[in-house]
Amino acid sequence: xxxxxxxxxxxxxxxxxxxxxxxxxxxxxxxxxxxxxxxxxxxxxxxxxxxxxxxxxxxxxxxxxxxxxxxxxxxxxxxxxxxxxxxxxxxxxxxxxxxxxxxxxxxxxxxxxxxxxxxxxxxxxxxxxxxxxxxxxxxxxxxxxxxxxxxxxxxxxxxxxxxxxxxxxxxxxxxxxxxxxxxxxxxxxxxxxxxxxxxxxxxxxxxxxxxxxxxxxxxxxxxxxxxxxxxxxxxxxxxxxxxxxxxxxxxxxxxxxxxxxxxxxxxxxxxxxxxxxxxxxxxxxxxxxxxxxxxxxxxxxxxxxxxxxxxxxxxxxxxxxxxxxxxxxxxxxxxxxxxxxxxxxxxxxxxxxxxxxxxxxxxxxxxxxxxxxxxxxxxxxxxxxxxxxxxxxxxxxxxxxxxxxxxxxxxxxxxxxxxxxxxxxxxxxxxxxxxxxxxxxxxxxxxxxxxxxxxxxxxxxxxxxxxxxxxxxxxxxxxxxxxxxxxxxxxxxxxxxxxxxxxxxxxxxxxxxxxxxxxxxxxxxxxxxxxxxxxxxxxxxxxxxxxxxxxxxxxxxxxxxxxxxxxxxxxxxxxxxxxxxxxxxxxxxxxxxxxxxxxxxxxxxxxxxxxxxxxxxxxxxxxxxxxxxxxxxxxxxxxxxxxxxxxxxxxxxxxxxxxxxxxxxxxxxxxxxxxxxxxxxxxxxxxxxxxxxxxxxxxxxxxxxxxxxxxxxxxxxxxxxxxxxxxxxxxx
Numbered sequence: 001x002x003x004x005x006x007x008x009x010x011x012x013x014x015x016x017x018x019x020x021x022x023x024x025x026x027x028x029x030x031x032x033x034x035x036x037x038x039x040x041x042x043x044x045x046x047x048x049x050x051x052x053x054x055x056x057x058x059x060x061x062x063x064x065x066x067x068x069x070x071x072x073x074x075x076x077x078x079x080x081x082x083x084x085x086x087x088x089x090x091x092x093x094x095x096x097x098x099x100x101x102x103x104x105x106x107x108x109x110x111x112x113x114x115x116x117x118x119x120x121x122x123x124x125x126x127x128x129x130x131x132x133x134x135x136x137x138x139x140x141x142x143x144x145x146x147x148x149x150x151x152x153x154x155x156x157x158x159x160x161x162x163x164x165x166x167x168x169x170x171x172x173x174x175x176x177x178x179x180x181x182x183x184x185x186x187x188x189x190x191x192x193x194x195x196x197x198x199x200x201x202x203x204x205x206x207x208x209x210x211x212x213x214x215x216x217x218x219x220x221x222x223x224x225x226x227x228x229x230x231x232x233x234x235x236x237x238x239x240x241x242x243x244x245x246x247x248x249x250x251x252x253x254x255x256x257x258x259x260x261x262x263x264x265x266x267x268x269x270x271x272x273x274x275x276x277x278x279x280x281x282x283x284x285x286x287x288x289x290x291x292x293x294x295x296x297x298x299x300x301x302x303x304x305x306x307x308x309x310x311x312x313x314x315x316x317x318x319x320x321x322x323x324x325x326x327x328x329x330x331x332x333x334x335x336x337x338x339x340x341x342x343x344x345x346x347x348x349x350x351x352x353x354x355x356x357x358x359x360x361x362x363x364x365x366x367x368x369x370x371x372x373x374x375x376x377x378x379x380x381x382x383x384x385x386x387x388x389x390x391x392x393x394x395x396x397x398x399x400x401x402x403x404x405x406x407x408x409x410x411x412x413x414x415x416x417x418x419x420x421x422x423x424x425x426x427x428x429x430x431x432x433x434x435x436x437x438x439x440x441x442x443x444x445x446x447x448x449x450x451x452x453x454x455x456x457x458x459x460x461x462x463x464x465x466x467x468x469x470x471x472x473x474x475x476x477x478x479x480x481x482x483x484x485x486x487x488x489x490x491x492x493x494x495x496x497x498x499x500x501x502x503x504x505x506x507x508x509x510x511x512x513x514x515x516x517x518x519x520x521x522x523x524x525x526x527x528x529x530x531x532x533x534x535x536x537x538x539x540x541x542x543x544x545x546x547x548x549x550x551x552x553x554x555x556x557x558x559x560x561x562x563x564x565x566x567x568x569x570x571x572x573x574x575x576x577x578x579x580x581x582x583x584x585x586x587x588x589x590x591x592x593x594x595x596x597x598x599x600x601x602x603x604x605x606x607x608x609x610x611x612x613x614x615x616x617x618x619x620x621x622x623x624x625x626x627x628x629x630x631x632x633x634x635x636x637x638x639x640x641x642x643x644x645x646x647x648x649x650x651x652x653x654x655x656x657x658x659x660x661x662x663x664x665x666x667x668x669x670x671x672x673x674x675x676x677x678x679x680x681x682x683x684x685x686x687x688x689x690x691x692x693x694x695x696x697x698x699x700x701x702x703x704x705x706x707x708x709x710x711x712x713x714x715x716x717x718x719x720x721x722x723x724x725x726x727x728x729x730x731x732x
Contacts, residue, residue, distance in 0.1 A: 008034065008046065017065035023067055033706045035076040047073055047091035052126040063099065063107050067114045070095060074709050078669050083337050085125050088513040092118065093129045105145040112140060112151040116631070124166040130159065131181045134200075138185045141193050156196065160203045168209040175210055183218035191236035194226060198243045205250070213258045214268055215273040216251065223248055224297060228290040235457055245296065252300055256307050257347045260519055266347050270498035273351040277304070281355070284362045291371050298366075298377040301359065305384045312391040352388070353397065357405045360385065364421055368414030375416070382420055387429060393431055400435045400547045403428060407446045415458045418450060422461040422630035429468045435632060440469055448481040451500065452489050459499055467507030475508070480518045483524065487537050497544040499587035502552060511580050514545060518587035526590065526718075539591040541628065544714050545584070550601070550639055559639060562602045566699050568719060574701050585708065589715035593627035597634070602703070605655035610709045614716060619664065630674045632663060636675075647683045657683070 001124055009030060016027030035043055055066035066169060070092045075456045077085050077092075096118065101110030117131065119126040126133075133155075140152035166172070205212045224383055226244035259271070283289050283297045294314045331420060352359070363385070366378040389399055406428070409421040425443070429436060436443070447462050482500060486493045504513045521541060549555055561568075561577045568574040581602060588594045594616050599608040613626070635643065646653045648659075660680055667673040 016069050017062055019061050024068050027549045028068055029071055032076040040084055043088045044091045046301050051095040060106055064110050067110055071114045071118055074121055078122050097136050105148055106190055109148045109151050112155050116155040116158055124162050124170055124172050130173040131178050134181055138193055142190055155327055160373055175289050179215040179218045184220050186222040191240040193245055194240045198247055213272055218278050224293050225288055227292040248296055252303050255303050256315050259307055273348055277355050281358050281362050289372055291385045294374050296376050302381055308349050309388050309601045311346055357402050364409040366415050367420055368417045400432050403439055408448050411445050415455050418458050422465055426465050448485050451485055452492055455616055463503035483520055500550055501548055510558055515583045518584045521587050542588055542591040542594045546597050550634055565602055566701055569700055593631050595712055596632055605653055605659055607708050608659040611712055630664055632672050632676050635722055693719045
């Protein structure tokens, strides 16, 4: 384009590109005279000419003169209507922006300086170019030249001032677009740039007519991750961390205000809350999130839940017609009533319900971390979630959808996480029993599976939950699955069998528990095909049952029934006791010492003596001797105090003396054998001839000793046959 075609007078071109600042000023003034009478099209052509003819040159004085010319144009057009300014804005600002990227620092500095002057002159209309200016300005903050960085800071402050002072109706930039610009720049590793970005976020958040929450998803993640920055070489790292934390805390305090505007823009608030909660949950799993980040994230989640909890505590608002002064009645009160009606089930409550599965999974997982602070925060959130569930339950909310998540968390190896999952499961079963019926079998599977590697506390909690769901229709299934897991896991059988059985007896009728376990042992592990028989497992579990029966205080009622069976006058009670005894005795016979113990407990001493003789007929192994030694020690416990007194009545209980003598003879010489020998010797010393201390107790019921002995012998024969068969298979 030729100068003559755009009517640029010679004083413009002669002075504008002179090295002297004064002459450039004169050239600028001459250019302003041309602009004052020019149409927008001509102004644009002149600006384009300055760019192509001079600013694009290599020489600094041409570039500076061209930039000064653009600034001179802006001085003149700012006198015109805003529409004219907007028409010409690109042709003035774009060349200045281009020069911000020039390879020479003098040009970069000059471009920023003139852009600052132009922005200050034209005011908020420059904000049309805000995104483009800022993208280049961020690079200027990193400029190696200090003067360029200072100029960039000055321009940055000017733009912030324009943004904050612009009236809503004159806002010349799109907040959504600019926030996207911030979000793309916030990933810079330079801490000074991050500080500037945080300052912009703070600036935008301070403007009353801008709701920054609507766009928070664009930068929230990076704000949190700034807290985990470990770039100690950058002197601004700590300052950026402090600024980020302060801004996050400000947003956190503002959550409640934002949540209360749902009645005016529910769809946007719904979208925003979803985005924020998704971000928070993702951060909990982000590998970059350290304890500082997690702690801040949990603070946000806690704040959300507090808002929901407070909303649920608010009474429902009831509206009547509202009278104003003068007797006027507001007819449109129904509209307001409908708005407040929505508050009963607010947008935030809906989002929390929608995200409850994910929230619960994350919180329960965090309970397994090593950080006491994080675990404590997660625990508080977990407790508040339970409270919220209780409050929502009153309004008919259902929570069965979270059961699969709870079951998954139950599989976590960490016991703390598993315990809290059990707490949730117990809570749901208390409140949503009918809704959960279709899932009961699957729940049982997971509960039983959890018993494998659990510690005592978790076992107790598992059993507590099992008790709540194992009514009659599920009781058999619970017993079967517990026996199955014992059978498959010897370690669990050794460590936890007594604890688990004790819990079963605590939650259900102990006699029913014992009867069912013994029956299932016979059915599934004894009276089965040879390839499935497992007498060793049966013997070990029977030993646990027997030890509990003798030692557990809470089973005293069963012990007393067995001890008093012979003297029980109530036929119904006697019959029930007999049936119970027979049902467990059949299974106890597969553990010789357990059968002995049970016969002593029911005072069937003839049977005891005959069992001892039967035991002696075969080779006694070390395991049986250890059990006999254990039984001998148990005879000194309070449970068998009545038996020790009966020793003084040898005439009435001859088989008792013989039984103890038999036990003594079975034992090898040892301290325990000597102890029993000493007890029997003392009996001889203190026993008076013809003493009879039990004449007042008349025997009402008798057991068929021969039948019981035959049952025992049959079990022994079965065991021997199995051993012989195994030996033959090994020989082949």
